[in-house]
Amino acid sequence: MTLAIVASEWANFLLRWTHVIAGIAWIGSSFYFVHLDLSLRKHDGLAQGVGGEAWQVHGGGFYNMVKYIVAPPHLPKELTWFKWEAYATWLSGFALFISLYYTNAELYLIDRTVLDISPMTAIAISLGGLIAGWVVYDLLCKSPLGRNDLLLGIVGFVLLVAVSYGYTKVFSGRGAYVQIGAMIGTIMVASVAMTIIPNQRKIVVDLLAGRTPDPALGAAGKQRSVHNNYLTLPVVFLMISNHYPLAFASRWNWVIIGLVVVIGVTVRHFYNSRHAHKPTPWWTWGVAAAAFIAIVVLSSPATFTGKSASAAPARQVAFADVQEIVISRCSMCHAAEPVWDGVGVPPKGVMLETPAQIREHASAIYVQAAMTHAMPPGGNVTEISDEDRAVLAAWYESGAKTQ
Numbered sequence: 001m002t003l004a005i006v007a008s009e010w011a012n013f014l015l016r017w018t019h020v021i022a023g024i025a026w027i028g029s030s031f032y033f034v035h036l037d038l039s040l041r042k043h044d045g046l047a048q049g050v051g052g053e054a055w056q057v058h059g060g061g062f063y064n065m066v067k068y069i070v071a072p073p074h075l076p077k078e079l080t081w082f083k084w085e086a087y088a089t090w091l092s093g094f095a096l097f098i099s100l101y102y103t104n105a106e107l108y109l110i111d112r113t114v115l116d117i118s119p120m121t122a123i124a125i126s127l128g129g130l131i132a133g134w135v136v137y138d139l140l141c142k143s144p145l146g147r148n149d150l151l152l153g154i155v156g157f158v159l160l161v162a163v164s165y166g167y168t169k170v171f172s173g174r175g176a177y178v179q180i181g182a183m184i185g186t187i188m189v190a191s192v193a194m195t196i197i198p199n200q201r202k203i204v205v206d207l208l209a210g211r212t213p214d215p216a217l218g219a220a221g222k223q224r225s226v227h228n229n230y231l232t233l234p235v236v237f238l239m240i241s242n243h244y245p246l247a248f249a250s251r252w253n254w255v256i257i258g259l260v261v262v263i264g265v266t267v268r269h270f271y272n273s274r275h276a277h278k279p280t281p282w283w284t285w286g287v288a289a290a291a292f293i294a295i296v297v298l299s300s301p302a303t304f305t306g307k308s309a310s311a312a313p314a315r316q317v318a319f320a321d322v323q324e325i326v327i328s329r330c331s332m333c334h335a336a337e338p339v340w341d342g343v344g345v346p347p348k349g350v351m352l353e354t355p356a357q358i359r360e361h362a363s364a365i366y367v368q369a370a371m372t373h374a375m376p377p378g379g380n381v382t383e384i385s386d387e388d389r390a391v392l393a394a395w396y397e398s399g400a401k402t403q
């Protein structure tokens with residue numbers, strides 16, 4: 001293994017580690033502040049300008065939290081800003097996106113059987129989406145529609161499903177999922193960078209100048225921060241979906257994205273309502289469960305793109321045939337020393353060279369290459385035939401024997 005491969009593998013790992021940690025810090029503070037906001041209570045005797053108070057116990061002490069709406073009479077000496085969690089999540093995420101999906105666009109972003117485009121075109125379509133997503137979202141929030149949260153939510157949802165449909169007709173299912181996740185993530189971070197923080201800065205400037213800040217500044221920031229809270233769960237689903245072809249390789253992958261948004265939003269609604277001490281909306285779990293069952297049904301084998309491999313009658317196949325298929329279609333990448341350009345180490349540690357290795361990964365081979373067409377990647381770069389997929393399926397279904 002050359003030094004370059006070791007360096008790039010570790011650089012990737014480091015980026016991913018940073019991304020996950022920054023994301024945890026960001027989501028954690030987002031959950032915390034939405035919870036805190038909802039649990040604030042108004043009562044007599046609060047200081048001037050205080051909109052509500054909450055008591056919390058954590059880490060061996062009691063916290064007395066008060067929120068000033070819009071701002072305290074004077075700027076405090078020390079003020080903690082919450083922005084680098086968000087920025088670090090986006091920066092590390094974008095770097096990761098480039099290092100995996102843009103650098104290896106043929107494998108990860110493009111599916112030639114969906115649309116045969118060049119890596120440069122794919123990257124342009126991806127970048128364009130990241131920017132357009134934010135511009136459209138921002139305009140919607142600032143338009144008259146932005147004053148009606150429910151209507152804004154419905155329009156946003158319909159647009160998101162339409163864009164998901166569009167990207168699944170341009171990219172591989174896997175590429176489309178990460179693209180949509182990146183678009184939502186970009187909207188969330190841009191809200192912090194372009195609306196929430198600038199508005200807070202204006203409020204600070206007003207305070208310093210002895211002016212009363214405009215409540216609309218705080219309200220706009222609050223609206224974006226609530227949107228971010230509702231979008232968190234779907235984004236995390238999309239970001240970890242790449243290991244689960246049942247979701248991204250289904251013909252209904254774009255419908256699944258819509259259902260995941262429904263689940264994420266209803267689950268957040270449940271907790272947010274409880275934190276606000278409103279009547280508990282138990283129905284949300286019914287909706288979330290129904291949406292999840294619908295996802296499972298939509299990802300059943302019959303709904304996969306291309307012909308269903310397991311439709312072929314289960315028959316006995318010789319292991320020699322299976323090995324021959326795997327060696328000629330998979331092991332150029334899945335080997336101790338891959339020979340495929342751009343694949344430095346066996347992807348995900350999966351080596352498919354010896355009978356023992358093929359046997360060990362039998363169920364993964366079945367999921368990735370027979371049930372779904374997630375492998376070979378890039379829309380079947382090594383051109384495995386449907387008959388060969390059927391052989392792999394029959395082998396697994398008849399017990400995955402190696403002699």
Ligand code: HEC
Pocket residue numbers: 107242243244326329330331332333334340343347348350361364365368369375376377381382384
């Ligand atoms: C052109 C290179 C290439 C070829 C050919 C290829 N794969 Fe892969 N495979 C990859 C890459 C890259 C990944 C890692 C994807 C990721 O990062 O999640 C992968 C991942 C996998 C995984 C692990 C999935 C996971 O997320 O845990 C399995 C199993 C797999 N491939 C099976 C196969 C089989 C079976 C074939 C042949 C039919 C095949 N691959 C052909 C590149 C290839």
